Amino acid sequence: MSALNVREILARTAEQVHWPDTVDLVPRLGALSTPLVTGSRRRRWVPAVVTVLVLVFSLLVISPQARQAVADLLGAGGIEIGFASDPVEPVAEDLGLGTLVSPTEAAAAVRFELSVLGSLGDPDEIYLSDLDRVDMVWKGGETLPAAVGTEIGLLYTQFEDTGEGGGLVKSLGEDSSVTEVAVLGSPGLWIADAPHIVFWEDAEGNRVEATTRLAGNVLIWESDGVTHRIETMLGLVETLGVAGSVRPAEG
Amino acid sequence: MSVEGRPLIEHELIKRTKSGDVAAFEELVRLHQQIALRVAYLVVGDRGGAEDVAQEAFLKAFRSIGRFEETRPFRPWLLRIVRNQALNSRRGAGRQERLSLRLANDLVSGGVAPSPESTVISRAEGERVLAALNRLPDRYRDVVSHRYLLGLSEAETATMLGIPPGTVKSRSARALTQLEQALAGMMDTPGGRAR
Numbered sequence: 157m158s159a160l161n162v163r164e165i166l167a168r169t170a171e172q173v174h175w176p177d178t179v180d181l182v183p184r185l186g187a188l189s190t191p192l193v194t195g196s197r198r199r200r201w202v203p204a205v206v207t208v209l210v211l212v213f214s215l216l217v218i219s220p221q222a223r224q225a226v227a228d229l230l231g232a233g234g235i236e237i238g239f240a241s242d243p244v245e246p247v248a249e250d251l252g253l254g255t256l257v258s259p260t261e262a263a264a265a266v267r268f269e270l271s272v273l274g275s276l277g278d279p280d281e282i283y284l285s286d287l288d289r290v291d292m293v294w295k296g297g298e299t300l301p302a303a304v305g306t307e308i309g310l311l312y313t314q315f316e317d318t319g320e321g322g323g324l325v326k327s328l329g330e331d332s333s334v335t336e337v338a339v340l341g342s343p344g345l346w347i348a349d350a351p352h353i354v355f356w357e358d359a360e361g362n363r364v365e366a367t368t369r370l371a372g373n374v375l376i377w378e379s380d381g382v383t384h385r386i387e388t389m390l391g392l393v394e395t396l397g398v399a400g401s402v403r404p405a406e407g
Numbered sequence: 408m409s410v411e412g413r414p415l416i417e418h419e420l421i422k423r424t425k426s427g428d429v430a431a432f433e434e435l436v437r438l439h440q441q442i443a444l445r446v447a448y449l450v451v452g453d454r455g456g457a458e459d460v461a462q463e464a465f466l467k468a469f470r471s472i473g474r475f476e477e478t479r480p481f482r483p484w485l486l487r488i489v490r491n492q493a494l495n496s497r498r499g500a501g502r503q504e505r506l507s508l509r510l511a512n513d514l515v516s517g518g519v520a521p522s523p524e525s526t527v528i529s530r531a532e533g534e535r536v537l538a539a540l541n542r543l544p545d546r547y548r549d550v551v552s553h554r555y556l557l558g559l560s561e562a563e564t565a566t567m568l569g570i571p572p573g574t575v576k577s578r579s580a581r582a583l584t585q586l587e588q589a590l591a592g593m594m595d596t597p598g599g600r601a602r
Contacts, residue, residue: 162583165590166555169536172510172529173556176454178441182433184462185469255498264545265498267569284498288491316569381569 253293254285262290263405268316268382275401276300276310289315301389310398313385337375337392339384339399344377346392375399417481424472432472436465439482443489445557446567450493452507460496464489483566486559490567508537508556539589547582550575 262282263270270290272279279292292312296302300309335346375395376385384402388395417438423431443464447457468488475484510533540548553564554575561579565572 162587162590163555165532165536166551166586168529169510169533170556170558172533174509175445176448176457178444179458180437181440181443181458181462181465182436184458185433185436185465265494269570288494380571 253283253291254289255283257282257284259405266290266314266316268314269380270405271314271382271384271402272405273310273312273386273398273401274403275398279312289313296389303387303389309388310390311385311387313383313387315383316381335392337377337396339375339377339396340379340402342377342379344375344399346373346375346395348373348392418477421472421475421477421481424469425475432469435481439485440465442482442557443486446486446489447493449508449552449557450490451497456496457493460493461489464492467492480563480566483559483563486563487567487569510534510537535590535593536586539586539593542589543582543585547578547585550578551582551586554579 257265259278259282262284265284266288272292273294276294280295281293283291283293285291290313293308294300294310294312295307296309302309335348337344337346373389373391373395374385374387375392376383377399378384384399386395386399388398390398417435420431420435420438424435440461443461444457447460447464448454451457451460464485468485471488475481510530540551543551549568550564553559553567554561559567561572561575565575568575570578
């Protein structure tokens, strides 16, 4: 049996599959009166971001340099950065990471090639959010200091920049520093010295929800359409070492 | 403005939808609802669930069409929304990620009614294929089911699954090899039956 035969067998099988009858869905759509989303994604979601920030903080400055750096990093504009005047308190009790899953389940659920941090061994926990985001958690220990108020030593997040909307919105404390770095040849940013808050927007861009995270430093980079983010209490050099051990997950 | 039953090309329907013509979008729905239902069914595995998913996906597409770039093909953009909606629905229901497809009761081949013997052979072969597909790693099964069961192009499959076309090609090749081995193994078993 050759690969060509397998294609023929699949073609025959496709003809035999019992698909559900096609129903006319138009009557089920009801009154399509929702205003159409028009204009670019950036113009659309920046007001939403600003609304959230104004409610929570006093927005002082949007750094042109930081914005440009991030725009260069993630061409589709996956991240927006603003600086807040009030201290941003990390909330460690509920990280909102999603559903606890197995490595196999995580790899199967997302549309991108899932990676792992080889130098850390297997993660202690893996979470899958309904936004196609995977969070891997390593608990703190002697070599991996836990974030204040948590048992978490390192949080590794992966999500796809679909270009269809959605993305990460980050609010930095005034004292945060942003440094451009290279991770395995890909451009990245190192955000350090202050807590921050992350806001997520779903793939269709029609809702925004706040997700609070650790108070650690953050290394974020983009590779092959996937955004990688490490949050840890480790320093830049150590974190770059961890990031350099990224490899495809098995399965 | 109404569609008035005239054959409009998809591009014009999209432009009219963006300008607020609901009837144009309804025409788009009718053009794509069959494949949308099949994409949803492939993921959620039941007819009612597939209809709910497709309905919600079309509503999302309507709300998002202002951001759709008209230089890109519409169908994979739409079907990706359908698939994402279906995946969310399946996760919410806590269902397993495997094909729930079954074969039609009345098999017809080439427009000619098959003999009872060939019907039995075809059904056995189809059942073996579905069983073998379910044993593939998810990422291989996804590619094969979209390319060969849904009949999508390589480019459409890539857009829908959010992977490069080259990855579709390589996964497809590996999947076909694994399928070939699996099917050969099944035929070696007593009776060659699907397990």
